[in-house]
Structure formats: structure tokens, C-alpha cells
Amino acid sequence: xxxxxxxxxxxxxxxxxxxxxxxxxxxxxLRTIIFAxxxxxxxxxxxxxxxxxxxxxxGHPFLIGIGAYTTAILTKRFDVPVExxxxxxxxxxxxxxxxxxxxxxxxxxxxxALVTLAMMELxxxxxQVIRPDLTGGTRGMSxxxxxxxxxxxxxxxxxxxxxxxxxxxxLLMKTRLGTALSAIGMNEEAVxxxxxxxxxxxxxxxxxxxxxxxxxxxxxxxxxGSIAPRALFDINFVxxxxxxxxIGGAGTTIGPILGAFFLTFLLEYLRPxxxxxxxxxxxxxxxxxxxxxxxxGLIYLMGQxxxxxxxxxx
Amino acid sequence: xxxxLIQGLLLSGLYALIAVGFTLVFSxxxxxxxxxxxxxxxxxxAYFYFAQSLGLPKFAxxxxxxxxxxxxxxxxYRLIVKPLKGDQVAIEIATLILAVVxxxxxxxxxxxxxxxxxxxxxxxxxxxxxAIPYSNLxxxxxxxxxxxxxxxxxxxxxxxxxxxxVSMDAKGAAISGVDADRINMITWAISGTLGAVAGVFFASYxxxxxxxxxxPLIIAVAVVIVGGIGSIIGTLIVAHIVGFLEVMTSAFxxxxxxxVFTMILIIGILVLRPKGLFGREEI
Numbered sequence: 001x002x003x004x005x006x007x008x009x010x011x012x013x014x015x016x017x018x019x020x021x022x023x024x025x026x027x028x029x030l031r032t033i034i035f036a037x038x039x040x041x042x043x044x045x046x047x048x049x050x051x052x053x054x055x056x057x058x059g060h061p062f063l064i065g066i067g068a069y070t071t072a073i074l075t076k077r078f079d080v081p082v083e084x085x086x087x088x089x090x091x092x093x094x095x096x097x098x099x100x101x102x103x104x105x106x107x108x109x110x111x112x113a114l115v116t117l118a119m120m121e122l123x124x125x126x127x128q129v130i131r132p133d134l135t136g137g138t139r140g141m142s143x144x145x146x147x148x149x150x151x152x153x154x155x156x157x158x159x160x161x162x163x164x165x166x167x168x169x170x171l172l173m174k175t176r177l178g179t180a181l182s183a184i185g186m187n188e189e190a191v192x193x194x195x196x197x198x199x200x201x202x203x204x205x206x207x208x209x210x211x212x213x214x215x216x217x218x219x220x221x222x223x224x225g226s227i228a229p230r231a232l233f234d235i236n237f238v239x240x241x242x243x244x245x246x247i248g249g250a251g252t253t254i255g256p257i258l259g260a261f262f263l264t265f266l267l268e269y270l271r272p273x274x275x276x277x278x279x280x281x282x283x284x285x286x287x288x289x290x291x292x293x294x295x296x297g298l299i300y301l302m303g304q305x306x307x308x309x310x311x312x313x314x
Numbered sequence: 315x316x317x318x319l320i321q322g323l324l325l326s327g328l329y330a331l332i333a334v335g336f337t338l339v340f341s342x343x344x345x346x347x348x349x350x351x352x353x354x355x356x357x358x359x360a361y362f363y364f365a366q367s368l369g370l371p372k373f374a375x376x377x378x379x380x381x382x383x384x385x386x387x388x389x390x391y392r393l394i395v396k397p398l399k400g401d402q403v404a405i406e407i408a409t410l411i412l413a414v415v416x417x418x419x420x421x422x423x424x425x426x427x428x429x430x431x432x433x434x435x436x437x438x439x440x441x442x443x444x445a446i447p448y449s450n451l452x453x454x455x456x457x458x459x460x461x462x463x464x465x466x467x468x469x470x471x472x473x474x475x476x477x478x479x480v481s482m483d484a485k486g487a488a489i490s491g492v493d494a495d496r497i498n499m500i501t502w503a504i505s506g507t508l509g510a511v512a513g514v515f516f517a518s519y520x521x522x523x524x525x526x527x528x529x530p531l532i533i534a535v536a537v538v539i540v541g542g543i544g545s546i547i548g549t550l551i552v553a554h555i556v557g558f559l560e561v562m563t564s565a566f567x568x569x570x571x572x573x574v575f576t577m578i579l580i581i582g583i584l585v586l587r588p589k590g591l592f593g594r595e596e597i
Contacts, residue, residue, distance in 0.1 A: 056403050058410075103585045110346045110402055114535050115584050121532055122577035129570045235528050239414050242407060278422055284415035291411060292397065295404055 003174060011167060018159050022152050030151045036264035037158035041216035043244040043256030044169055049209035051250035054185035055104050059116030060241055062123050065232050067093040067214030068221040072141050073134050082145055086218045093214025094207045101206040124233035140228030147222045154223060161219055165212055170253040181205050243287045249297030258298055318565050320446060326557030327454035328515055330461055330550050332530045333537035335508035337549050340538055341481040342501040345395060345402055349409040350534055351527030352416040353383045353509025358517030359420055362429055372434055379514050380507045387506020391499055413527060421524045428523035453515035465546055477501060536580045
């Protein structure tokens, strides 16, 4: 499996560093980190499906939305406790992952990306029309039960969730299964030719991605306490998730986390200088230039820098 | 019934114009330009600025919008599509990012609130109880004229036939002495112009707001997917299927559901017949 003791040491150091943060940084930064954590979860989920297998999804909010809406409806309309509704939401999202899998059995590349985009738009329109008494229609729902109170607790919860998801995904990708998934991204025919069931591998990737998306979406809704269709099934939201995964480095586990933190803090630190719409222009511009310069992402650039320093030292 | 027929025809003509610029780039360059909707956005706002803020003649407004779209198409091809060297997924993602950047640029210049375009030609004609603004009629007629001109251009001129050749087989076209790079440039320029002009008409149909690029992009995607790549006739037919589907849904079932069947159509066709209804054998 290629596991080394220092891998675990690095993870432990990362986790310890994260959990020490509330002692060091102010409250406002903690709130920013919370959003970065959730974005990181979504980006990891997207990467599990798209970054590894090469089936690029433009409709990831479809999955996140299933998780978010399931738990929101259950807790708000049927008074189901959060401890039950979140697992149910995750299960529902995994069923949603199977729906996304169906087109992936026949089509790939651009066409698959478009089907997922259509799925997201379909979900957006249906949520507003079908049973608005349940979904809250165009306005969505508010006053949902929240899991935590205050920035510090929210920080601990989101960080713990993000770290456990990241660590599990990383372990999963270290197994032969993860290798096979990356191989699908490189050459699907070759994987099938090696006697592996491509369909079964895709099934695993899609349900794993859906699991993460559903869990992240459900907890996110109970952090915010509200849900609205336009904020969720939005092409700008897709953009943020994909860019986070790609800027950080697709096909890795630490990359999407790095990308999510980089983008969230970029947006946050631009705020004092550019309070208005200029911020998104710069933000998108930075993303575009970085992506055009190095599609493999920040993690690759950092690796390159490390290699260069080592070469200089030797 | 007549009302549905007329509205369907008018809307479908516009949809065909929106989709044809997208399908051109898709079939010649094999790339999905997800920033296509941004041409419509920029075309609509350019018309608003030139014709309504500066008070230039309306025709000049449409013309300037078209020129701006053409320039943006060329710049986009040079700076984004060409450096990525045909990596389809990378181009899709880069153009998606670009679309969001352009959207925020529009918000920066014109603000977040929606604007209403004055009708290109004022006045309303009443047919069988249905009010048909001359503007919409003009948009539909202009769309048809542009589409026929484009069809003539692609079928008969030397450049148009070179475009067809590149879309069928880029290597074969190169061997026959076609400069694929030049053809791609021309295609992106035409696509940008068509998109921007379609944006003027689309904005006068609905309204002008920074998020208006998403809906036409999805329509273009739907038409191209269902029609199949490389088929202008297929694009026309499917634009009418989509247009009539929308008009009939909002007339007979519920206006809120108008987009739902379009989405179901996309998903269904792509899963059952990935080549589209009229497309060539290809991935």
C-alpha cells in the first residue's frame, strides 16, 4: 500500500496544527476557516468522482443538494432528530450517486459533464415546483436546527469532519482500489483489459463521492440553519468547487484542501481592499491565470519548488 | 392554439440562433465553449450601453455588439483555447472560469440590478388574441435570415467548405492544404458575433441581468446535444423541438415547469443515444 510512518506523522501534525488554531487566530478567521473546511469537503468529494476517474461532473451540487434537502425536510417538516436525519440524508445521496452513475456507463468526457449540468438544473427547477410545502419552494427553508453554537464549536466540528473525511479518502486512495480508480482516469480500456470490472470500480467511486457530498451537504445545512435553491444549485457554486479542487491539485487528497483554503482566504483578504464586485473579478482572474499556468495545481508547484531547493542544497 | 403555434415559432427561431454559434465551435474545434453564454451577456449589455445610454441608432448598437462579440471570440481563442492545445476538459473548465470572470466584470461596470431593454421596434400586433411585439417578430425574422446566410456560407463558400472539412477530420483537412488554425479563428469569430447578436434579441425577450448567460448556455447545450454535432439542420429542427416544448409546457401544464422537459430531454437523449438525433458517428 506504500504507507510509511511519516505519512501518519504528517497527518497527525496537520490535525494538531488545525486544532491549535483557535488558541492563536481571532474569531473572524475561524469563521472563514469553517467555510474553507466545508468547501474542502465538497472539493474532496468532487475529486473522488472527477479528479480520479476523469468523469468530470459539472453538477456536483446535485449530490450536495440531495443530502442538504433530505435532512432539511426531515428535521423541519417531520421533526426527525438530527442524529437520524443526517445518516438518512447520506443514504439518499448515495442513491443519488447511482443516478449520476447511470449516464457514466455509456458516455464520457464532455457529454458526461453536460448531463450532470442538466441534472443540477433539473433538480433546481423541480425543487421549486414539486411540493413547495415541503421544500419551501423558491425561498427555501430557514430556522433549521443547528448542530453547534459559536465560532469555536463550529470550527471544531467542521475541522473534525473535514479531517476525518480527508484521512479516510486518503487511505481509500492508497489501496489498490484507489490505484485502479486513477487508472480509469488515464485509460479506461486498459483497466477493463486488465480484467477489472470498470462498472464496479465506477460504482465505488460514485458512491464514495456521494457519501462525502451528502455528509458535507447535510452538516453544512445544519451549520447554516437555512437552505435556498438558488444558492445551492448554482453554476457559481459548481465553479467554486471545481476551481478549489483544480487550483489545489486534482487527483490528490491534500490538493483540494489546499485549494479550498487558498481560494477562501484569497476572497477574504481581498475584502478590505476591494469591498465590491471587483473582488470576484480578481478572484476569478487569479483562478484562471493559475489554472492556465499549471493545470496540475498548487500542490504540483510546491512540489517543484521543494525539488528545486533540494537540488540546490545537494 | 394558434397563439401557441406563433409563440413557439418565434421562440424557436431565437433558440436556433443562440444554438448555432455554439454548435459551430463544437463541431469545428471539438471544444465545448462554456463561456458561450457570456457572448450573449456581453452582446446584450453592449447594446444597452451603445443604444440606450449613449443614444446611438439601434442598428449601430446591434452592429457594435456583434463586433465586440467577434473580438472577444478571437481573443478567447488566442489566449485560452489555443494554449491548451485541444485538451477538451481543460478548455471546458477554463471557459467556465472565464464566464464567471466576465459575469463579475459586467456586475462591476453595470451593477447587479436587472435592466430592461427598450424594444428594438416598438409596437404590438394582435393575432388571434395573442399580443406579439414587433420586437420579437423582428428577432425571429432576423434569426432566420442570419441562419440562412450562415447555411449558405458554410455550404458554398471556400472558407465554409474548409470549415466543414476541419469539422469532419482535422488531419485530413490539413493534408488537403487547409490551415486549421485560421479556420478555427474564423469559426470563433463567427461564433462570438452570432452569440452577441443573439444576446441583444434574447435580452429584449427577457431582461438584462448579470446571471442571464446560464439559461441560453443550457438551451444551446440542449439543442446541440439532441441535434448531434456538425449538423446545422439538426440544430434548426431541435431548436424548434425545444422551443415548442417550452411554449407548450407553459401554456398547457404550468409556466414554472417550462425548463424541466428540456432537461429531461437532454438527459434522456444523451443516455439513450449519445450521438444525438442527427449527429455523425462519434464519441
